[in-house]
Amino acid sequence: MTLDAVLAHIDAELPKATDRLLDLLRIPSISTDPAYKADCDRAADWLVEELNGLGFDASKRPTTGHPMVVAHNEGTGPHILFYGHYDVQPVDPLELWDTPPFEPALEDTDKGVVIRGRGSSDDKGQLMTFVEACRAWKAVTGSLPIKVSIFFEGEEESGSPSLVPFMQQNADELTADIALICDTGLFESAVPAITTQLRGMVTEDFTIKGASRDLHSGMYGGLAGNPIHVLSDIIAKLHDETGHITLEGFYDDVPELTDEMRSQWQNLSFDHASYLGDVGLSVPAGEQDRTPLEMIWSRPTCEVNGIWGGYIGDGFKTVLPAQASAKISFRLVGQQDPDKIHNAFVKHVKDNLPSDFTVEFTPSR
Amino acid sequence: MTLDAVLAHIDAELPKATDRLLDLLRIPSISTDPAYKADCDRAADWLVEELNGLGFDASKRPTTGHPMVVAHNEGTGPHILFYGHYDVQPVDPLELWDTPPFEPALEDTDKGVVIRGRGSSDDKGQLMTFVEACRAWKAVTGSLPIKVSIFFEGEEESGSPSLVPFMQQNADELTADIALICDTGLFESAVPAITTQLRGMVTEDFTIKGASRDLHSGMYGGLAGNPIHVLSDIIAKLHDETGHITLEGFYDDVPELTDEMRSQWQNLSFDHASYLGDVGLSVPAGEQDRTPLEMIWSRPTCEVNGIWGGYIGDGFKTVLPAQASAKISFRLVGQQDPDKIHNAFVKHVKDNLPSDFTVEFTPSR
Known part of the structure; x- marks a missing residue:
């Protein structure tokens, strides 16, 4: 099967993929601080070069703030759009970091190997999974099975002021059959999540x-x-x-939760006592007729x-x-x-x- | 009548009494600011000297903060205690003053001659009315008609931290048949008030x-x-x-207002519409079953x-x-x-x- 071959390729190439992510993590693309304007620009350039190298038609697109990265790969079938952001939050207070935020490193922990570094989990790590998935599929099969567009912004951590105007000005180019957002998290450190709704x-x-x-x-x-x-x-x-x-x-x-979703959520081992206990609380304080998971996910x-x-x-x-x-x-x-x-x-x-x-x-x- | 003679003497001596008050007003006795500690001390000394000059047994009494001024004049009949304070509020912001706050001056206004200067209405002006009343009575009759004690503090504008401990430590000395507080105001600029209750x-x-x-x-x-x-x-x-x-x-x-007091208050021309209107309001916001004057005076x-x-x-x-x-x-x-x-x-x-x-x-x- 093609998927198995692609996954095998990803496993085999993991060290190289990790190195590429570490390269991106080294760029201090802090969008809210004007001192890092050139770094934000550099992160966009890095992504454009990476995507062009994969055969995408990628370009850096100016805005009144930090640039957008837009890339297209022609293909047949449905048109899919990947969204992510290459900018990161400020790092203060620096003294609370055990390692320099822009010198990312692999670290062994109780929960396995993790990458420590600003942006590794928001959102450079996630957006590179899209890029690496495209790379592996192309490497194994020679082409992507559908039409793919990629849309990365550099202002998510500072309010995305250019996002809506840019989308309006480029509506035709950015219209797709389905949009996937990669700026989300895991359910637990070893339990991936498919996020189907955001507030x-x-x-x-x-x-x-x-x-x-x-x-x-x-x-x-x-x-x-x-x-x-x-x-x-x-x-x-x-x-x-x-x-x-x-x-x-x-x-x-x-909307009310569908029965299907309610049943899926009930099968998750969400322990609200420990979720609240971690921050010194014990009693859910919101709507009394909703479960704690509903309160934070769907209400x-x-x-x-x-x-x-x-x-x-x-x-x-x-x-x-x-x-x-x-x-x-x-x-x-x-x-x-x-x-x-x-x-x-x-x-x-x-x-x-x-x-x-x-x-x-x-x-x- | 003695009272008429004393009042006539006060009128005749008004320029000298005013000069004495202006002297006291020139001392920047700002109690809350440690930079003015020596000035608070100087104001106390000034009062002690004034009262000793009138034949009182006056002394400056140390506290952990600014000193008290206590003075006694022996006599027969009821024992009366006058309370006042010689300290003043800070003067910032200075740019809102038309004249220097500690260079007091007489000024002609629509409402007559007023004294402009920090402390003239809170509380140096008031406390000097007591002192001048004693001076005039003594000048005309040779002695005071009752036993009089005077008790001035220098911390009223910074919370009076030494007041209660000092009164407790000197309870015998400060016990009187009646205490008069002079830290009050006029009803209107030309209508004096006898304040019978404070909150x-x-x-x-x-x-x-x-x-x-x-x-x-x-x-x-x-x-x-x-x-x-x-x-x-x-x-x-x-x-x-x-x-x-x-x-x-x-x-x-x-307590409920007595009928007598209610009737007195009703005879005052208190215009709550203009009192509120001066600060941009129109509707009394407090207890709906009380008059505006009750709200601010007795509730x-x-x-x-x-x-x-x-x-x-x-x-x-x-x-x-x-x-x-x-x-x-x-x-x-x-x-x-x-x-x-x-x-x-x-x-x-x-x-x-x-x-x-x-x-x-x-x-x-």
Whole structure:
């Protein structure tokens, strides 16, 4: 069988494939830090050269940020698009690294040999599995069995600002029958996962404003409204007692798990007690009628990620602040529409604003 | 009549009395800033010298902070104690001052001649009215009509840490039939007030703790409890829909206004619309069954003065923070016991803590 031959070839060539990955890992392509702009560019060049060497028609494509890498390999049958990213997160604080982040090395562990190095598991390791799969198939059979396109970006770790505009401008070229995303993880270190769904996100940065200036609680306390109280009340009312999110229509476009998927998940040995125990918790805190695995894999969420207002230094200042702020994010699933969720949140805030108070929403990026 | 003669003497001597006050105002006795320690000491010395010059037995009394000034004038009849403070608030930001804060000057305004200078209305101006009253009475009659003690501290603007210990250590000396506090204000610029009640205060700095470390909302969102949500819920539940504070027994020791006082207050031309309008508000936000003047003069309050938790910088970080904090203060009236209110608040927080969460109370000073 062809597949067996390809897999055998991959095994035989593993040391060379590993060396290639280590080469890519040595490039410090930190997208968020302008100091590494040339390195991001170099990572894109490295990938273009690699893909052209495999017979792809690969090119580096400029954006207002870091370049895209787009490569095509003609073929018959369905057209498949691979997505991944070549950029990595910053490495601070450096003192917490046991080995230099951009000097990747193989290391023996209890769980087998692993590669230590920034980007090995997010996302250079994953994207190279696609590249090496194409290489092996071509080596064994001389060609790929379908039409393959590859699309790597260099801004995933800094918000992907160029991604959607680039896709819109190149929609014809990037349209495929199926898209595979390789920016995912294992279920456990020795249990690979086929990820069939990811959660989307909406973020909001908002400020509740009351009086025109900070007030003294001795002069105004009990009479003037306090924006921290208003903000707390708005946040408290986002969830009901059973852990459900109260925004109007929030669950309208959330699909139920299919029986098939539910049964697959039940067969996974997910130990929520140890998952929570690792971080000092014991009780699932979300929707009370959902299993812990559903909560993190298939259910939408609403979490306040930051809050601030009034005097937050040492000691005390009996201020009634003029404003108070929070950052909130929603993780979305199924057919939930980010704009609809945003609007429902805006309505929730406005419906709970007392007289004299206003709200400002600030784009978070 | 003696009183008329004394008042006439005060009027006649007003320029000299004003000069003395200006002398005291020139001393930058900022108690909270160690750079002004010698100036606080100098203000105390100035007062001791002034009071000894009037025939008081006055002395500067050391504390672990700034010194107290204690002065006695023997006499018959009831023993009266005057309290005031010679320290002032910091003056930053300096650019908002039209004149140098420690170069006091008389200024003609729409409302008459006023003294501009730090401390003129808090509390050097007020405490000198006591001193000048004693001076005038002695000048006209040769002696004071009752036994008078004077007690000035230098730490009122930085929390009065030495006040209670000093009073306890010198209880016999400071016990009087009546104590008059001069650290109060006017009702309006041309309407003096006899302040018959002040609100006390309890402050709490508290932190809600959940997981043992910050979590990623993509990994734990919807499953792990969020301390910001817990904190918001605790704050939201401190007041009910009618603006009442929900702590157990909170109003037990709060007296109702007497009919006499209510009638006096109703005769005051307090314009809450303009009081709130000055700071951009229009609707009284406190207890819905109380008048605005009651709210700020005779009712206890519960206000969150600061809140913080999670990521509060630019942009976004989808963190579920390990903890979230707030500073809260209660203004107390009547016979409300600070310890009892503190305990009721602690109970409120603990009653509303979900599983896995803990709370830490930090003394705010």
